[in-house]
Amino acid sequence: MCEERDQLIRSHSFDETAELLRNGSYDYCFIYVDDVEFSAKVENVVTLRQRFPVLKILAFPYLSSQSAAMRMLSMGINGQCSPYIAKEQLRLVLSVVSSGEIWGGKEFIQQLIKQSSEASLSEQPLESAVNFVGSELLSEREVGVAKLIAKGLSNKEIARDLEVTERTVKAHLTAVFRKLRVKDRLALALLVQRGISDG
Incomplete structure (x- = not known):
C-alpha cells in the first residue's frame, strides 16, 4: 500500500498539525489520542475533520471509549483503531479507508x-x-x-x-x-x- 514516495511527518501538537495540514498537501492524517486530556483531544480530532473535510483522518485512541469512537466517527473521521495495530492490519485499514469505507475496529x-x-x-x-x-x-x-x-x-x-x-x-x-x-x-x-x- 505504501509507496516509496510516501513519507510520514510527525507533529507534536494540535496547532502544529493544523499548520502542517494548512500549508501542505496530504492524503492521510494519523492522530494518536493519548490519555492526557483525552476528551479535549477527541474534540481536536473533530475540529481537524471540520477544517479539512477531504483529508482522510485515522484516530488511534489510547483509551477504549465507545462514546469517543461514536463522537469521532459520527463527525466523519474515516477510522479509528488501536495504537498497537500490526503492520498487516494497518494495511487492511488503509485499504478499507481508501475505498471510501469507514473503519471502526472489531470491538466498536x-x-x-x-x-x-x-x-x-x-x-x-x-x-x-x-x-x-x-x-x-x-x-x-x-x-x-x-x-x-x-x-x-x-x-x-x-x-x-x-x-x-x-x-x-x-x-x-x-x-x-x-x-x-x-x-x-x-x-x-x-x-x-x-x-x-x-x-
Missing part, C-alpha cells in the same frame, strides 16, 4: 451492533422472527448465523452457540454476505434488525 462494531440490537429488538425476540429481506435466499443455518450476528455475537460466540468451528461460521458468513450483497457484519446486522422490527 460489535458494541454498536449490540446497542442497535437492544434498541430495535426489545419488542420481538429475534429467535421467534423468521423474515428479513433476502432471508429466502439463505439456508436455515445461514439464517441462524445472520440472526446471531444481529444480536451482536462474535464469531467465537456463534461457533460456541451452534457447536461448530469458527472456520465454519466464517464460511457461512462469507456465503451470507455474498447472497445478501452486504459487505460487513454491521450492514448484515442492520438488515436483519430492520426486517424483524418492520415485521
Whole structure:
C-alpha cells in the first residue's frame, strides 16, 4: 500500500498539525489520542475533520471509549483503531479507508451492533422472527448465523452457540454476505434488525 514516495511527518501538537495540514498537501492524517486530556483531544480530532473535510483522518485512541469512537466517527473521521495495530492490519485499514469505507475496529462494531440490537429488538425476540429481506435466499443455518450476528455475537460466540468451528461460521458468513450483497457484519446486522422490527 505504501509507496516509496510516501513519507510520514510527525507533529507534536494540535496547532502544529493544523499548520502542517494548512500549508501542505496530504492524503492521510494519523492522530494518536493519548490519555492526557483525552476528551479535549477527541474534540481536536473533530475540529481537524471540520477544517479539512477531504483529508482522510485515522484516530488511534489510547483509551477504549465507545462514546469517543461514536463522537469521532459520527463527525466523519474515516477510522479509528488501536495504537498497537500490526503492520498487516494497518494495511487492511488503509485499504478499507481508501475505498471510501469507514473503519471502526472489531470491538466498536460489535458494541454498536449490540446497542442497535437492544434498541430495535426489545419488542420481538429475534429467535421467534423468521423474515428479513433476502432471508429466502439463505439456508436455515445461514439464517441462524445472520440472526446471531444481529444480536451482536462474535464469531467465537456463534461457533460456541451452534457447536461448530469458527472456520465454519466464517464460511457461512462469507456465503451470507455474498447472497445478501452486504459487505460487513454491521450492514448484515442492520438488515436483519430492520426486517424483524418492520415485521
